[in-house]
Amino acid sequence: MSFDAAYQDQKLKSVGTRPLRPDGVDKVTGRARYGADFNMPGQLVARILRSPHAHARIKSIDTNRAEAVKGVKAIITAADLPDLTNGDAGTYAILDNCMAREKAMYDGHAVAAVAAIDEHAARKALKFIEVEYEVLPHVTDVDAAMEDDAPLVKDDVFTTGVEPAPTKPSNIANRAEFGHGDVEKGFGAADVIVERSYKTEQTHQGYIEPHACVANCNSDGSAELWVCTQGHFVYRQNCADLLGLEVSKLRVTSSEIGGGFGGKTHVWAEPVALALSRKAGRPVKLVMSREEVFRASGPTSATSIDVRIGATKDGKITAAEATLRYASGPYADMWAELGAMTSFACYDLENVKTVGLEILVNRPKTTAYRAPSAPMAAFAVESAIDELAHKIDMDAVDFRIKNAASEGTKSSYGPVYGPIGIGPTLRAAKEHPHMSAPLGKNQGRGMACGFWFNFGGQTCTDLNVNADGTVTLAVGTVDVGGSRASLSLIAAEELGIEYQDIKAVIADTATLGYNDMTDGSRGTFSTSMATISAARNAITVMRERAALTWDIPVEDVYWEDGHAHAAGAKHDNRAPLSVKELAAEAGNTGGPIAGHSELVADGAGVSFATHICDIEVDPETGSSRVVRYTVIQDAGKAVHPSYVEGQYQGGAAQGIGWALNEEYIYGEDGRLQNPGFLDYRIPVCSDLPMIDTQILEIPNPNHPYGVRGVGETSIVPPLAAIANAVSNAVGVRMAHIPISPPRILAALTDAADG
Amino acid sequence: MVDVTLWAGLRPFADNQEVVRVDARTIREMLRKLEERYPGLHEPFRGQVAVAVNGVIYRNDWSQELPEGAEVMLMRRLAGG
Numbered sequence: 001m002s003f004d005a006a007y008q009d010q011k012l013k014s015v016g017t018r019p020l021r022p023d024g025v026d027k028v029t030g031r032a033r034y035g036a037d038f039n040m041p042g043q044l045v046a047r048i049l050r051s052p053h054a055h056a057r058i059k060s061i062d063t064n065r066a067e068a069v070k071g072v073k074a075i076i077t078a079a080d081l082p083d084l085t086n087g088d089a090g091t092y093a094i095l096d097n098c099m100a101r102e103k104a105m106y107d108g109h110a111v112a113a114v115a116a117i118d119e120h121a122a123r124k125a126l127k128f129i130e131v132e133y134e135v136l137p138h139v140t141d142v143d144a145a146m147e148d149d150a151p152l153v154k155d156d157v158f159t160t161g162v163e164p165a166p167t168k169p170s171n172i173a174n175r176a177e178f179g180h181g182d183v184e185k186g187f188g189a190a191d192v193i194v195e196r197s198y199k200t201e202q203t204h205q206g207y208i209e210p211h212a213c214v215a216n217c218n219s220d221g222s223a224e225l226w227v228c229t230q231g232h233f234v235y236r237q238n239c240a241d242l243l244g245l246e247v248s249k250l251r252v253t254s255s256e257i258g259g260g261f262g263g264k265t266h267v268w269a270e271p272v273a274l275a276l277s278r279k280a281g282r283p284v285k286l287v288m289s290r291e292e293v294f295r296a297s298g299p300t301s302a303t304s305i306d307v308r309i310g311a312t313k314d315g316k317i318t319a320a321e322a323t324l325r326y327a328s329g330p331y332a333d334m335w336a337e338l339g340a341m342t343s344f345a346c347y348d349l350e351n352v353k354t355v356g357l358e359i360l361v362n363r364p365k366t367t368a369y370r371a372p373s374a375p376m377a378a379f380a381v382e383s384a385i386d387e388l389a390h391k392i393d394m395d396a397v398d399f400r401i402k403n404a405a406s407e408g409t410k411s412s413y414g415p416v417y418g419p420i421g422i423g424p425t426l427r428a429a430k431e432h433p434h435m436s437a438p439l440g441k442n443q444g445r446g447m448a449c450g451f452w453f454n455f456g457g458q459t460c461t462d463l464n465v466n467a468d469g470t471v472t473l474a475v476g477t478v479d480v481g482g483s484r485a486s487l488s489l490i491a492a493e494e495l496g497i498e499y500q501d502i503k504a505v506i507a508d509t510a511t512l513g514y515n516d517m518t519d520g521s522r523g524t525f526s527t528s529m530a531t532i533s534a535a536r537n538a539i540t541v542m543r544e545r546a547a548l549t550w551d552i553p554v555e556d557v558y559w560e561d562g563h564a565h566a567a568g569a570k571h572d573n574r575a576p577l578s579v580k581e582l583a584a585e586a587g588n589t590g591g592p593i594a595g596h597s598e599l600v601a602d603g604a605g606v607s608f609a610t611h612i613c614d615i616e617v618d619p620e621t622g623s624s625r626v627v628r629y630t631v632i633q634d635a636g637k638a639v640h641p642s643y644v645e646g647q648y649q650g651g652a653a654q655g656i657g658w659a660l661n662e663e664y665i666y667g668e669d670g671r672l673q674n675p676g677f678l679d680y681r682i683p684v685c686s687d688l689p690m691i692d693t694q695i696l697e698i699p700n701p702n703h704p705y706g707v708r709g710v711g712e713t714s715i716v717p718p719l720a721a722i723a724n725a726v727s728n729a730v731g732v733r734m735a736h737i738p739i740s741p742p743r744i745l746a747a748l749t750d751a752a753d754g
Numbered sequence: 755m756v757d758v759t760l761w762a763g764l765r766p767f768a769d770n771q772e773v774v775r776v777d778a779r780t781i782r783e784m785l786r787k788l789e790e791r792y793p794g795l796h797e798p799f800r801g802q803v804a805v806a807v808n809g810v811i812y813r814n815d816w817s818q819e820l821p822e823g824a825e826v827m828l829m830r831r832l833a834g835g
């Protein structure tokens with residue numbers, strides 16, 4: 001990468017201001033086009049038949065009667081999605097999840113799909129598809145799946161990461177261990193040890209917009225896909241791999257996105273829609289219902305975590321260890337490993353050990369959910385930290401400050417930290433008025449810290465100066481949280497022009513080079529770097545054009561405040577040329593003016609946050625209400641502070657729902673009991689107080705403006721902050737998320753019964 | 755010359771070593787030399803590896819230079835939301 005990404009301390013004019021977002025009016029007036037808002041002439045409607053069993057062998061599928069239903073144009077099963085994965089296990093897992101092959105692995109697993117002229121015909125046809133199942137024993141609970149006699153989700157999975165390699169299959173797909181020092185020696189030096197087991201239930205990202213797409217396969221092998229996604233370039237690659245399409249012939253356009261939070265980083269229905277279109281020879285629209293989203297997209301893991309932490313009476317942690325079991329659904333990934341890596345990342349520990357165990361269960365494929373795996377690990381560890389602080393009679397913030405990681409600390413997952421923000425967020429929390437505000441009756445206060453890695457990735461951007469001097473910025477990272485506004489500010493800053501003169505758009509896959517998806521808090525971090533690079537390239541062009549106009553050497557032209565200036569005494573009398581003036585003459589100075597950039601944005605820098613929560617609990621009903629909530633997080637540099645605050649608030653809101661209410665509930669039959677927002681309750685505005693935020697700006701040394709990703713870390717501390725607040729309010733340690741009214745009442749009853 | 759720490763899942767492919775010394779100036783050269791020495795690492799390295807150099811995690815920038823004596827750790831490529 002030739003671009004110099006090193007941080008430069010500079011005075012900024014546009015970056016750090018709060019203009020209105022360019023997509024705001026469209027969104028509040030209903031003009032914005034989401035996944036389901038695209039239509040094509042002759043378009044068919046698709047519906048998917050899903051397994052009613054948690055685990056079943058598919059003996060046969062008969063589609064004859066369904067094909068005879070009037071209006072049906074195509075029906076597909078796994079046979080229409082042949083295995084083209086060439087032994088790639090990861091791609092095969094995606095294929096199998098999109099359409100069950102030999103076995104249905106969970107309640108809701110797709111087994112067939114219909115495209116018909118309307119919804120009525122499609123639904124009718126689903127009823128005539130005859131699937132013969134051999135129902136198999138199932139397991140949906142993470143701990144039950146580890147029992148010796150548990151039904152095997154897959155009989156060809158042998159635990160990796162253990163020596164010697166096991167000879168018997170198991171639901172434990174992988175074991176990953178991290179740490180350093182000697183934990184037993186450390187526990188021997190402890191005055192007090194806290195040891196406790198914790199559970200968290202499975203939750204969904206709860207994005208308001210369901211998965212939706214329109215697919216159109218043409219007879220010449222070309223295809224188009226309009227889709228709601230966090231990464232249309234990744235979807236293009238996945239769909240091309242699964243359907244045997246040429247990447248260049250599949251054009252994917254991303255719609256506006258009504259939330260993703262990690263759940264729209266994987267393909268689910270899109271390959272099915274493409275396969276239906278290919279078979280029917282017509283465009284196909286596929287929109288998942290909310291029930292389908294719950295049953296058959298990718299929620300996060302349910303977990304079971306054991307934590308043990310020892311400390312001296314004066315507040316020094318001597319040893320810490322955790323065993324973290326994460327349910328993966330039927331396809332192993334690295335969720336437990338991420339939990340094991342992040343669990344103690346906030347602390348400077350001499351002796352630490354974490355073990356992550358990846359557990360297969362008959363539930364939907366687990367996927368990323370905003371700082372994936374970190375919130376559950378933080379819940380367990382930060383709860384134990386809080387309990388330990390109480391036991392040694394030390395203030396919970398002081399205890400954390402005393403043990404916080406800092407520059408030079410060897411992290412619990414291995415590397416040594418550079419400059420990091422955990423200490424500053426803790427000190428800000430200690431000084432925040434929230435920490436000293438009085439509490440009312442039945443109220444408790446909790447706080448917690450959180451960590452997330454953040455990352456960058458492959459990024460490509462085009463910046464075009466239009467004939468009137470306005471600028472179009474074409475980026476390939478989907479705007480999930482206001483990045484078009486942030487990137488416009490960045491371009492305005494570099495070019496020295498007004499924010500209003502820049503229009504940022506999300507380009508489709510045919511018009512821009514490859515971009516990784518918007519995940520890992522990388523959207524603004526990565527694309528701002530590419531935008532800076534593209535803008536500087538455009539400035540180079542404009543300096544050349546000014547030099548031509550003035551007939552002077554380009555070395556004598558410098559760029560300042562949106563104008564080309566002639567440098568030196570010999571050019572003193574020349575009036576600077578603005579972007580508009582240069583653009584107007586572009587046709588006669590060499591043609592269109594543009595700046596392009598393709599780069600790898602690495603060095604994102606890790607991220608930390610500290611949250612404070614006050615909660616009020618009704619001891620008679622167990623209901624609880626968050627009465628005050630504060631988020632303190634390092635942003636490196638807040639490009640558009642309002643949207644940074646929005647990310648902080650959004651993460652906290654999702655975390656509050658996760659902590660207090662949200663929960664996948666499975667019956668004995670292995671079927672999901674609450675696949676809808678009436679029974680799976682996410683917080684709404686009236687449930688939440690104003691979430692206060694404090695942005696810290698500790699520059700990232702690996703970004704020209706010091707930017708860090710901010711999208712994910714804010715969901716890491718809330719589970720623990722709320723658990724600590726409730727525990728402090730009711731005097732009983734709450735160790736099972738969600739801390740719903742029945743669980744609070746049960747804990748109070750148990751405590752009263754002694 | 756740098757000492758490269760392997761994650762546990764890689765060690766069986768590298769004679770069960772936790773740390774391997776490699777003479778390399780960039781991440782690319784380090785990964786190539788590791789693969790040459792331990793061919794079993796070829797598969798895990800394909801799109802699944804990240805490299806922490808003095809605490810900064812690199813997922814793509816294999817041109818990153820490795821300072822003499824740098825702390826270098828191989829990690830699985832992270833997922834994000």
